[in-house]
Amino acid sequence: MSDYSDRPWLALYPEGLSAEVPDVPFTTVADFAVDAMKRWADLPAFENMGTTLSFAEVDRLSAQFAVYLREVAGLREGERVVLVMPNVLQFPIALFGAIRAGLIPVNANPLYTDVELRGVFMEATPAAVVVLENFTHVVGRAMPGTSVRVVIETQVGDLLALPKRAAVELALRLGKKIPAHTVDSPVPFRQALRMGAGGQVPRVSAGRDDVALLQFTGGTSGVPKAVMLTHGNLLANQAQLSTPGSIPLNHGEEVVLTALPLYHIFCFTVNCLALFGMGALNVLVTNPRDIRALVRTIARSRPSVMMLVSTLASALLDNDRFRSLSFDALKVSIAGGMSVRDVVASRWLEVTGRQLLEGYGLTEASPVVALNPLWGQGRTGTIGLPLQSTEVRIVDAHDGAPVPL
Incomplete structure (x- = not known):
């Protein structure tokens, strides 16, 4: 045998x-990602709804978001940031920005109910959430009594070219696809990027054995659990x-x-x-x-x-x-x-x-x-x-x- x-x-x-x-x-995922951003700087990295971001643009925007998270929002190295978004250009910017800031991203399905999302908040104990505005109402119902201090809200068109951005946002509002929410003064994603512009990405102390990502299991055999991936x-x-x-x-x-x-x-x-x-x-x-x-x-x-x-x-x-x-x-x-x-x-x-x-x-x-x-x-x-x-x-x-x- x-x-x-x-x-x-x-x-x-x-x-x-x-x-x-x-x-x-490489020592960290941030090192790996930044190397790719520099090596392929002139090439297109992500495309969505007709708008393309180059590797250099991903580098610049994720650096701005990293600076915002640490220097403006006041998050500390090792704190968690929940991402509640489908496939939009803001996802990789928020992801790489969080990692470059020495924070730990937590992936969450944007179709979670408020009960399911609250379970994520209670287990992962995040300091911040980045959410597409279509789902901010779910975050609002899930976050009372949790560790969340900062909510950054993004719109579908935030990183799209201007004509497309305006058309997408108008269609969403005419279609009444943005429910009202109870989150108090969420920070607009584009404002967060502006506030982080010109700053220096903070130095971090993470090593290979440190947690880089909290990823919840599918829950097919029970309640979803957060897996600590280094x-x-x-x-x-x-x-x-x-x-x-x-x-x-x-x-x-x-x-x-x-x-x-x-x-x-x-x-x-x-x-x-x-x-x-x-x-x-x-x-x-x-x-x-x-x-x-x-x-x-x-x-x-x-x-x-x-x-x-x-x-x-x-x-x-x-x-x-x-x-x-x-x-x-x-x-x-x-x-x-x-x-x-x-x-x-x-x-x-x-x-x-x-x-x-x-x-x-x-x-x-x-x-x-x-x-x-x-x-x-x-x-x-x-x-x-x-x-x-x-x-x-x-x-x-x-x-x-x-x-x-």
Whole structure:
């Protein structure tokens, strides 16, 4: 009976891919992110609703937000900041700003009820919240009696180009999609950026073993719990995903359809860290349920990488225009968050010419553990191969004995 110590899956690695991931030359996620911002400064980093931020702009804006959080809002190193936003340009700015300030981001699903969000507040004990105004009313109901001292409120159009910003905000208000709230004088996001302009990003003392992120589990087997992920955890997983030979992508050239939410740990690590570090452009999809708008985004951006869930892939395949698109730019399609049904996988391959690849992960692993090979033919219905520097064993649920391979 195998004890898995010889890691037999290594025999299936492509030539040139080592068993162990190389040492990461960074101490913190902030070091890693700033290096990417400087290295790819002139390239586009994030795009949303027709507005693009370059890596240099992400650098500047996240630095301003970091200064605001520490020097103006008065937050102390190690305090927590809850992010309550869908995929908008403000998300990476708030995320990287918090990390650069030595604070600990806490990802929260913006669709949480006030009871669920209060649970996050009570467990994570945050000092601040950054929230999209559509959800400020939920924050207002959740925060009484909690540790929250500062609420920064952002509008969907805050970082969009002016004509688009005005149009989006007018549509939201005419559609009455901004509920009234009870939060006392939240700080406007754009004002926070202005107040942090010209300041010096504070020096922080965090190390690899310090907590970088509080990520709540999905709660599929009970109440969601906050997982403490260190800088070392996140840096290692992004390195496993971006090591040359592990993924057939070109640094500084890829366009990524980011339809999975950035507050989900899979998209957080893969898109916001690994692909960001590779100099890729993340095309942020705020509302993936709007299939017609999503198809227009795909047609315009011609992504080389698509991050989806099985249900979204199925909805796209049912759209006539999607099926008529050219997918010659597409290199990799990855489905995260849930297993892919065979019928969806076969239809995806037929329409796009690319396999819809699956993997396995869990929040505690930062999260990716295994992934179908991106360099060859994957197998639908399987989780693929463990990543570099990963030890895996399959055990009998009854007695814990390793299952033979």
